[in-house]
Each structure stands twice: as structure tokens, then as C-alpha cells.
Amino acid sequence: DIVLTQSPDSLAVSLGERATINCKSSQSVLYSSNNKNFLAWYQQKPGQPPTLLLYWASTRESGVPDRFSGSGSGTDFTLTISRLQAEDVAIYYCQQYYSTPVTFGGGTKVELK
Amino acid sequence: QVTLKESGPVLVKPTETLTLTCTVSGFSLSNPRMAVSWVRQPPGKALEWLARISSDDEKSYRTSLKSRLAISKDTSNSQVVLTMTNMDPVDTATYYCVRMVVHLIDRWGQGTLVAVSS
Numbered sequence: 001d002i003v004l005t006q007s008p009d010s011l012a013v014s015l016g017e018r019a020t021i022n023c024k025s026s027q028s029v030l031y032s033s034n035n036k037n038f039l040a041w042y043q044q045k046p047g048q049p050p051t052l053l054l055y056w057a058s059t060r061e062s063g064v065p066d067r068f069s070g071s072g073s074g075t076d077f078t079l080t081i082s083r084l085q086a087e088d089v090a091i092y093y094c095q096q097y098y099s100t101p102v103t104f105g106g107g108t109k110v111e112l113k
Numbered sequence: 114q115v116t117l118k119e120s121g122p123v124l125v126k127p128t129e130t131l132t133l134t135c136t137v138s139g140f141s142l143s144n145p146r147m148a149v150s151w152v153r154q155p156p157g158k159a160l161e162w163l164a165r166i167s168s169d170d171e172k173s174y175r176t177s178l179k180s181r182l183a184i185s186k187d188t189s190n191s192q193v194v195l196t197m198t199n200m201d202p203v204d205t206a207t208y209y210c211v212r213m214v215v216h217l218i219d220r221w222g223q224g225t226l227v228a229v230s231s
Contacts, residue, residue, distance in 0.1 A: 001176075040217060049209055049221035050160065061219070093160060097216035100173050102150075104160040 002026055002096050006105035012113040019081040021108045023094035028074045031098065038098035041070055041079045044107075045090045053092075054079070086112065115139035117149075117210045117222035124228050125200050131227060135193040135210030142188045143168050148213040149193045151184070153206040154224075161206075164195060165213065202229045 003026040013019045029038045037057035042050035052061045058070040067082045094105040121133035150165040164184040165173045174182045186193045212220040
């Protein structure tokens with residue numbers, strides 16, 4: 001199984017500041033035939049199910065604000081929230097869909113400083 | 114509008130079998146690009162994929178739980194059923210039904226919290 005390791009486990013960021021979350025995969029999730037990274041990011045607010053933020057590592061789901069961006073390729077990925085808003089307080093998960101079983105990172109909790 | 118709704122017991126006893134039903138709307142379980150999976154989340158912990166069923170009835174399971182899981186679907190009624198045998202307190206979790214476009218999870222149900230206790 002592909003193991004995804006997220007860092008940090010939690011971070012506290014001031015309103016309007018940048019938040020950066022890392023996700024490292026135990027093997028590459030880049031599919032060479034289409035040059036796409038099979039890596040997604042989800043946001044989970046308290047008491048709610050996760051929602052899809054980004055897929056193909058950097059493509060925003062419809063309706064997701066452009067302050068959310070994704071980067072990286074192969075085994076190392078980053079989710080950046082450029083200007084943190086109060087509604088962004090949540091746990092963020094990366095997930096690979098390159099191979100079965102799909103697997104998730106351990107989550108990163110973003111709080112307000 | 115795509116929706117997935119989980120239903121089932123909120124409490125099961127150890128050694129009992131859990132049966133959960135997911136009723137979907139807004140898409141067809143026969144769409145070749147669509148699949149449905151179950152994902153669970155123990156309280157305060159991370160997400161864990163359990164099982165998947167595709168439009169052509171191909172099934173896959175989490176290796177560590179394969180002997181305890183069974184997934185099936187009733188396309189005409191837009192339902193997917195997950196059974197998990199020999200429940201244990203460590204199986205206490207919120208169980209989510211999710212839609213997969215090929216292998217990408219793009220929609221989640223609200224989830225159902227199942228507690229395992231005598």
C-alpha cells in the first residue's frame with residue numbers, strides 16, 4: 001500500500017497569513033502515460049464529511065476559492081492556503097488514487113493563531 | 114444534484130454483523146466511470162478506505178479487513194450495501210459512503226456513526 005505522510009500534524013496561522021501543508025508519498029503517484037499526479041486534497045470541518053479541494057495535485061474543484069493551491073509531483077506535494085480565512089479552520093487530508101487501496105495521509109489540523 | 118445517504122444501526126454489539134446501506138441519487142450506479150466506496154473514520158482519527166464496487170460489479174477490499182467485509186449493489190434501487198462481520202469496539206467509527214469517478218473520491222455522504230459496545 002502507498003503510505004502518505006503529512007506534515008506538520010497541526011499549525012496555527014494568523015488571519016490573512018499563509019498556511020503550508022506537506023504530503024510525502026512512499027512511492028510516486030505520477031502516471032507517466034498522461035503525466036498526471038493521482039493526488040487529491042480534502043478539507044474536513046468539525047462535524048462534517050470531507051470535501052474535495054484539489055485533484056491531479058493542483059486542479060481546484062469547482063467552487064473552491066483560488067487562495068487554495070496545490071503543487072508538487074511524484075512523491076512530494078504541498079497544499080497552500082495563501083491568505084487564511086476564519087472559515088478555513090479545518091483538518092486537511094491528502095489522498096492518493098494512483099493505486100488500490102486508495103490511501104489517505106494522517107491529516108493536518110489548521111487553527112487560528 | 115449528487116447525494117449519498119448512509120443508513121444503518123447506531124449501536125451494535127461485539128461479534129455482531131454490521132449492515133450499512135448507501136442510497137444514492139443524481140447519478141447511476143451503472144455509469145461506467147462511477148464507483149461507490151465505503152470509508153470510515155474512528156473518532157478523532159484519520160480516514161480509512163474499506164471497500165469499493167464498480168459499475169460492472171468489480172469489488173475490492175481493504176486487505177486487512179477482507180475476510181470480514183462484503184459489498185454489493187442494487188442498481189435498480191440505487192443502493193450499495195456494506196456488511197462487516199464480527200464487529201469489535203475498535204470498529205467504532207463514522208462510516209461514509211463516497212462516490213468515486215474512476216478512483217477519485219468526489220462526493221461524500223454525511224456519514225453515520227456506529228458504536229460497538231455491549
